[in-house]
Amino acid sequence: MKKQNISGFATKIAKMCDRKRQFPINGQLELTYRCNLNCIHCYCKEMENKDQIGKVKAFTHQLFGRDKKRFKYGPFIFPRLNGDKAPCDHRLSPEELLKIRHSDSDMWQEYKKDLCEALPKLKREKDYLYHCNSWMTNFFITPYGRLKFCALTDNFSTDLKKEKFREGFYNIFPRLLYEKFKTKSECRNCRLRPVCYQCPGRAYLETGDEEAPVQYYCKLAKAILKDKHSFN
Ligand code: SF4
Numbered sequence: 001m002k003k004q005n006i007s008g009f010a011t012k013i014a015k016m017c018d019r020k021r022q023f024p025i026n027g028q029l030e031l032t033y034r035c036n037l038n039c040i041h042c043y044c045k046e047m048e049n050k051d052q053i054g055k056v057k058a059f060t061h062q063l064f065g066r067d068k069k070r071f072k073y074g075p076f077i078f079p080r081l082n083g084d085k086a087p088c089d090h091r092l093s094p095e096e097l098l099k100i101r102h103s104d105s106d107m108w109q110e111y112k113k114d115l116c117e118a119l120p121k122l123k124r125e126k127d128y129l130y131h132c133n134s135w136m137t138n139f140f141i142t143p144y145g146r147l148k149f150c151a152l153t154d155n156f157s158t159d160l161k162k163e164k165f166r167e168g169f170y171n172i173f174p175r176l177l178y179e180k181f182k183t184k185s186e187c188r189n190c191r192l193r194p195v196c197y198q199c200p201g202r203a204y205l206e207t208g209d210e211e212a213p214v215q216y217y218c219k220l221a222k223a224i225l226k227d228k229h230s231f232n
């Protein structure tokens with residue numbers, strides 16, 4: 001493997017993070033697609049370890065203290081970036097997710113607070129495809145040197161071997177703002193869209209189509225609405 005000197009790059013990034021210039025505040029360099037670092041979020045299988053979430057939380061408290069913000073339960077499992085959906089077999093059903101939230105008072109309070117609020121409104125007009133804004137502050141660089149706004153999709157990415165970082169971050173990423181639905185996707189007019197986890201990146205990874213509904217997220221959104229009705 002070719003040895004790279006990244007110290008110059010790191011210094012450059014640090015300089016550009018100067019707040020006045022509003023530069024990205026989060027960047028992720030993916031070292032390899034054949035990662036074997038055994039990170040906890042990879043080897044913790046949701047289905048098999050669902051009864052151990054409390055223990056994982058206790059462990060983070062042991063490491064970092066009892067700060068509520070330190071532990072966030074993120075229940076999402078995505079297909080592999082090559083489209084292999086095998087990891088999705090480990091997803092939990094909406095009922096199982098509800099059971100987990102119910103089993104922990106912090107998680108339950110947070111979920112209940114959202115349930116008690118009215119159905120949120122969409123952040124932009126419904127014809128716009130992208131409703132996210134993390135691209136304003138985040139970037140990802142793949143092992144092949146592609147600069148991406150989102151880990152899940154190559155759309156609006158650039159090749160850093162040919163283009164400058166600045167071009168990708170400031171000129172290519174913002175183009176997603178203008179993307180509109182081109183199909184008659186069910187998601188376009190869906191009233192559950194403000195609480196649904198479907199988004200172009202996730203849909204693309206799951207179905208190969210940025211606009212397509214994803215059945216798992218449909219089920220989750222319907223379950224959230226049902227929970228909302230039972231609270232209001
Ligand atoms: S995935 Fe299903 S619930 Fe979500 S916005 Fe699309 S149609 Fe609606």
Ligand code: SF4
Pocket residue numbers: 132133134135149150151152199200201202
């Ligand atoms: S996962 Fe979806 S919401 Fe998040 S950055 Fe990617 S496209 Fe946007």
